[in-house]
Amino acid sequence: MTNLDTREWLLTNGLGGFASGTVSDVHTRTYHGWLFAATNPPSGRKLLFSHLEASLEIPGEVIALGTNFWNRGQKIEPTGYEMLRYFDINPVPKWVWGKKNWQLTRQLVMPYGFVGGDREDKIPNINAQRILIQYRYEGKEAGILRLRLLIGDRDFHQQQNESEKLQFSQLVSPQVVCLQAHNCGQFGTPWYLRWTKGEYQADGVWYWNYGLPEEKKRGLCDREDLYSPGYLTVNLQPGDILTLEAKVGLPDLQQPILSPHSFAEAVDAEQERLSQIFSWGLEAAGEQGAGSRGENYSFFSHQSPIRQKLLQASDQFIVYRASIAGPTVIAGYHWFNDWGRDTLIALPGLTLVTQRFDLAKGLLKTFGCYCRHGLIPNAFPDIDSEPFYNSIDAALWWIETLGLYLEATQDWQFLVEQFPVVQQIHKAFVGGTRYNIQLDATDGLICWDANGVALTWMDAVVGGLPVTPRRGKAVEINALWYSALCWLSQWAERLSQIDIDNSVRLTHQAQRYRQQAEQVKISLQKFWNPQLGYFYDFIDPDDGRNSQIRPNAVLALSLHHCGFSQQQSCQVLDLATSRLLTPYGLRSLDPGDPEYVGIYEGNSEKRDRSYHQGTVWCWLIGAYIRAWERFYPEQTIPFDWEPLINHFLCDGCLGSISEIFDGDAPHISRGAIAQAWSVAEVIRHYELPHLTSTTSIGVKNLRKI
Numbered sequence: 001m002t003n004l005d006t007r008e009w010l011l012t013n014g015l016g017g018f019a020s021g022t023v024s025d026v027h028t029r030t031y032h033g034w035l036f037a038a039t040n041p042p043s044g045r046k047l048l049f050s051h052l053e054a055s056l057e058i059p060g061e062v063i064a065l066g067t068n069f070w071n072r073g074q075k076i077e078p079t080g081y082e083m084l085r086y087f088d089i090n091p092v093p094k095w096v097w098g099k100k101n102w103q104l105t106r107q108l109v110m111p112y113g114f115v116g117g118d119r120e121d122k123i124p125n126i127n128a129q130r131i132l133i134q135y136r137y138e139g140k141e142a143g144i145l146r147l148r149l150l151i152g153d154r155d156f157h158q159q160q161n162e163s164e165k166l167q168f169s170q171l172v173s174p175q176v177v178c179l180q181a182h183n184c185g186q187f188g189t190p191w192y193l194r195w196t197k198g199e200y201q202a203d204g205v206w207y208w209n210y211g212l213p214e215e216k217k218r219g220l221c222d223r224e225d226l227y228s229p230g231y232l233t234v235n236l237q238p239g240d241i242l243t244l245e246a247k248v249g250l251p252d253l254q255q256p257i258l259s260p261h262s263f264a265e266a267v268d269a270e271q272e273r274l275s276q277i278f279s280w281g282l283e284a285a286g287e288q289g290a291g292s293r294g295e296n297y298s299f300f301s302h303q304s305p306i307r308q309k310l311l312q313a314s315d316q317f318i319v320y321r322a323s324i325a326g327p328t329v330i331a332g333y334h335w336f337n338d339w340g341r342d343t344l345i346a347l348p349g350l351t352l353v354t355q356r357f358d359l360a361k362g363l364l365k366t367f368g369c370y371c372r373h374g375l376i377p378n379a380f381p382d383i384d385s386e387p388f389y390n391s392i393d394a395a396l397w398w399i400e401t402l403g404l405y406l407e408a409t410q411d412w413q414f415l416v417e418q419f420p421v422v423q424q425i426h427k428a429f430v431g432g433t434r435y436n437i438q439l440d441a442t443d444g445l446i447c448w449d450a451n452g453v454a455l456t457w458m459d460a461v462v463g464g465l466p467v468t469p470r471r472g473k474a475v476e477i478n479a480l481w482y483s484a485l486c487w488l489s490q491w492a493e494r495l496s497q498i499d500i501d502n503s504v505r506l507t508h509q510a511q512r513y514r515q516q517a518e519q520v521k522i523s524l525q526k527f528w529n530p531q532l533g534y535f536y537d538f539i540d541p542d543d544g545r546n547s548q549i550r551p552n553a554v555l556a557l558s559l560h561h562c563g564f565s566q567q568q569s570c571q572v573l574d575l576a577t578s579r580l581l582t583p584y585g586l587r588s589l590d591p592g593d594p595e596y597v598g599i600y601e602g603n604s605e606k607r608d609r610s611y612h613q614g615t616v617w618c619w620l621i622g623a624y625i626r627a628w629e630r631f632y633p634e635q636t637i638p639f640d641w642e643p644l645i646n647h648f649l650c651d652g653c654l655g656s657i658s659e660i661f662d663g664d665a666p667h668i669s670r671g672a673i674a675q676a677w678s679v680a681e682v683i684r685h686y687e688l689p690h691l692t693s694t695t696s697i698g699v700k701n702l703r704k705i
Helices: 213-217 262-288 305-315 340-352 357-369 394-409 412-431 475-498 500-527 552-557 566-579 604-610 620-631 642-650 676-685
Strands: 008-012 018-022 033-040 043-058 061-064 067-070 075-079 084-088 094-099 102-109 130-139 143-155 166-173 176-183 191-195 199-211 223-236 241-248 318-321 326-329 585-587
Touching (some): 033 130, 130 262, 143 166, 223 241, 305 642, 305 676, 340 357, 357 394, 620 676
Antiparallel strands (some): 067 075, 166 176, 176 191
């Protein structure tokens, strides 16, 4: 078992659907399988096609190539991973099994789930969700490949169990089998598998008690049953290629014939799609010049293999949401949906640095359209109902990100369109809105006071009680508020020059916003803790100060407009560097704090209680770098990129970045295996010329087994 490589891979289709598994080809999670289809993009994700259990028959020997956990992960059978000689992730997952006299290669590709148009002018095609599989056989003698289908029809969060109520029907035709589940009178999602050669034999049987050891670690159900409707037998001569396609819906007589070339065509199409998106950015950067785009928008000025892989990783999070008929951002794979706060924090790295300005504009416009009571949605529903507005900072992040977009594009007409939303947010925060969010007239700071909810990014709730309540005046919230007021003053002044009829009114507004910002800047000093040389994390409704050392102080220093002094900010950065900085991001709490939890593990409740109590968050490294650049512009940033880039290339989910890491060394990666704002903030800052590390980790074959 020591040679069992459980690092993960991920394929996505732009609709929320995905495929995922491990290097050793063993499934360790509920979220591992070859076709998770988004039935209501990007939600309603269901496992339809788990995998193909392969065996190869050559003269005198039958070789089982699969690897499965049984008995809650205590037993491995068969042990096909022992014959796995090679794995590579570039450009698509590729496995090579073999011995001296034979070799079998398998590759997977998940085509993009849209048809027609450029990336930002795409047309969703729900039934275009599919995956292609290709096998190639090399050997001294002919062989027989048997592939047994393992399927399901379940929500991607849940395991499947055999039941008399759960049945699967199949309709077999030459080189295609159509499959559909029916459970308690409800029909499941229809899909089909087709292939280029071989004979299919219907042979329905259940396989019980697959073990899922990663779920056991998380304190969740760790076993599942999969159904096999039959198997495919393929006679192979040396050099033969077998191509299969699993696709949602029913076969279409108008679709292209599946051929041995179909797989390569799908890979080429995906590479071309990515090239078109990001080569446009290269041209744009060349035309605009490195200094004309504001905040570090010279990402394309010199490409590198790692940058290219970061771009590919970033694209996996951009998906289509059916309920808003527009683009959104998946917060992380496997289990997250789209979240407002995460999207807005990730937006600069995913869209501005990468020159995808139309996408940025679309995302900002969508969130602006759903502004209610001065709040921006924290999440959209899966059905046609009201979004969730349980966030105090999403609206402020929307203003901050809008400002960065305008700085990057000079798109002042968009400001004209969105300024009423900006004013609505300002009015609501000043006059009061949900959760008792309001301005304190005595000092101009924003406070909130509501029980049972957690409205900042530290939002874990256990048993109806927030783990880190932070009610009252939070430091990063008021830093965002100050930056927002600065933006408003700036924008009103500019609009006064555009809208001549309302010039006087807008000039007066700009002056009021400026005066309000000055009051807030003075009041921000309430957060200064001179004994510690750090900011109080929050001031509670009874005016008590919380002196825990958290990264929110660094967030407060990283915004476009900063209301803190040079001396105070340098002290904050010095303490954050010694207490919070790790090779993978910032800890969420000082290790010396009595509430610190250094290992993120255990059941759901235990994990939620440690989520913001010391766990390292990768996305915070971006805030740290921006703050350091502002207040220590002549000093080298004390951060070495090598461990984090090694993680991106070679650990966890290959080619992506995890959500969180343990606070304690060796900082094991935890949580979602691929997180949008983690990738986005690395894109935003990686390989700036003045960083400490000059490490160049070439893209290479990730493992030779």
